[in-house]
Amino acid sequence: MGSATTQARTATAQALAATPDVDLDVARELFAAVGAVSGSAQLSGALSDSSVPADARAGLVSAVFGSSYRPATVAILTSAAQQRWSSAAEFVEGLEELAIQATSVAEPADIEAELFSFSRTVASNGELELALGGRMGGSAAKGDLVSSLLGGRASAGTTLIVSSLVSQARGRRVRALLRRAERIVADQRSRIVATVSAAAPLSADQQTRLQNALSARYGSSVTLNTVIDPTVLGGLRVQVADDVIDASVSARLADLRQRIAG
Known part of the structure; x- marks a missing residue:
């Protein structure tokens, strides 16, 4: 991770902390934005290109997300886009981290424990791990599988994090995604x-x-x-x-x- 990304992550975390009205709908929109940005090399490149003026990047966020996302979500995305990132990939990871942090802010339940419990379930069931992390099956089907497994057994915040991550795995292993999310939540809650x-x-x-x-x-x-x-x-x-x-x-x-x- 480059030094620019480290500074950008700190700045965006501070922006999130200063944003009022962060709820699970905002977190859900942030995860959706991760999918939109990661799915477009042109968009991720434009939003993370430090040679483009920060105001222009902010304007692009407004043009792409302003009409359909909540003001709180747009403000958080704008803050992220105005930072200097070491690469487009690290910008996408930074947005994903923001989405997890926003979920942690909005969800009072013990997300760390629920993520850990689900990761143990995945580790003990090879078929489940393959279903969630394999190349077969669409992202929507994987998200639905998580919702069916966690519905009524975990908080809405944990379900959102897990379903979003497995739907947007980008080649990463499921257990690694869950461990990373657990660390992000713990750090955000100073634990x-x-x-x-x-x-x-x-x-x-x-x-x-x-x-x-x-x-x-x-x-x-x-x-x-x-x-x-x-x-x-x-x-x-x-x-x-x-x-x-x-x-x-x-x-x-x-x-x-x-x-x-x-």
């Missing part, structure tokens, strides 16, 4: 996501103590995503981004075997 591998479900008290310990370590609120893994045997394995805390029995046994062999 850290910790993936905890344990041999058995944690009690409420264990979860609270672990959250408090991790919050103290990382200086931020922590969301726990628990994976039941019998190979852990006992203890816990905790991963926060690239940081791994392995206090599992299996890790201790492996270390012991290495010492004996060495």
Whole structure:
């Protein structure tokens, strides 16, 4: 990711935070805009071309989206188009990130936990992963499949994010899309996501103590995503981004075997 894109992402996130009346309809329009921009090399190139004056790019946003989208949506898209992006592809990814962030703003439910739960479902079902991520089947059919799977089981915000991402995968793996969305939501809500591998479900008290310990370590609120893994045997394995805390029995046994062999 180029430095221009990093600055653009910060600026657009600030613009989103300053925009009133952001609801799921605005988020839905932002996802639709991602589809429109990613589907047209001419449009994505024109909106991300830093050699074109910012006012001209803003005018293009108004011409393309102004008559059919809400003012809040157009304002967010205009802010994004006026930034400097390192490439058209990164501009499209930036718009997608804005759509996910807008959903997070509008949806009070625990989107991170719902995304994680669905990603585990996908990981455990090869046929489902193929249906959602394969080249066969249209984008509308994939979106409908997500709606049928999550309807009544997840919030409207989570359903919107997942259905939009699988419909506009652009060659990316479904699980990678869900992990990215989870990270974006956690960052937007100033949370850290910790993936905890344990041999058995944690009690409420264990979860609270672990959250408090991790919050103290990382200086931020922590969301726990628990994976039941019998190979852990006992203890816990905790991963926060690239940081791994392995206090599992299996890790201790492996270390012991290495010492004996060495």
